[in-house]
Amino acid sequence: MKRTLASVLATGLVVLGWMAAAPAALAQAYPDKPVRMVMPFGPGGPTDAVARLIAQRLGERLGQPFVVDNRAGANGLIGTEAVARAPADGYTLLVAPTAHAINPSMYKKLPYDTLRDFASVAFIGNSPGLVMVVNNDVPAKSVKELVALARQPGSKVAFGSAGNGNLLHLAGEYFNMKTGTAMLHVPYKSGGQVVQGLFTGEIQVAFLGPPQAAELVKAGKLRALGVTSRERIAQFPDLPTIAETGYPGFELDGGIQAAVYAPAGTPAEVIQKLSREIDEVLKEPAMRARFDAFALTPGGGGPAVLDRQVRTRIDLYGQILRAAKVEPE
Secondary structure (H helix, E strand, O other): OOOOHHHHHHHHHHHHHHHHHHHHHHHHHOOOOOEEEEEOOOOOOHHHHHHHHHHHHHHHHHOOOEEEEEOOOHHHHHHHHHHHOOOOOOOEEEEEOOHHHHHHHHOOOOOOOOOOOEEEEEEEEEOOOOEEEEEOOOOOOOHHHHHHHHHOOOOOOEEEEOOOOOHHHHHHHHHHHHHOOOOEEEEOOOHHHHHHHHHHOOOOEEEEOHHHHHHHHHOOOEEEEEEOOOOOOOOOOOOOEOOOOOOOOOOOOOOEEEEEEEEOOOOHHHHHHHHHHHHHHHHOHHHHHHHHHOOOEEOOOOHHHHHHHHHHHHHHHHHHHHHOOOOOO
């Protein structure tokens, strides 16, 4: 049966109309089953706490459970690879901290490509900075005095971190790079061991998150010298930034505490819907109050903001590790 030109055009218009409506229908239907949010570290840390807050509110807003799945191991590589290999349908997401941007410089070969295998969804929040603390036996009462002490011939000033490639490690190496010091790095297995090392005098210096530092400093157990952030922070309004103490341009925030990614190829409409919902959650007064309690700055702003955050940090952390002559594993 011959088809007239008019019927062919009409059919084409119907198909085009369906194609135009399909993305909107997909976004409207999503999610129609539970969503798994993989956290590539164990439960109990700040990123895990933030992930659970966001997951709860997304579930309430979108009518399907958002379940946090802790897949710890290999500095985040196990859980992250699992998401990279998951179907790109929006039902498996990654909630990752700063380690996601550090690992490309820490490992010679990752089981995924950090930029190519993931699509940015939402920047949830970061810590404005870290607090530089010393044990009470250190004679330095200021950043400049500590720098002078660390520069003395035969100096044995050491700083601790929760492991090679941990942000606390990078903060110490960044300090060395910017001040011309050569403080020795002592890696521990956890942040708690770092604090214990300060108490025993095994190390003299550490960079801690503001809530933990505030508790220890106010109790008189440690002394704070400065903050790594661009501006002073709420927990220590009278404590100068390291830049203010004579090292202009020194700036290192406390890292991305949480960001959401999806496998590359996830439909743009699904990513945009998730991003919009997370932005709305981050604006809620109750959520902002919780972030204040964690000493975190809420993020938001869409996938492009997270894209810039990740790329900038990959470059910065790579520079720090190369300057410190840390060889990739």
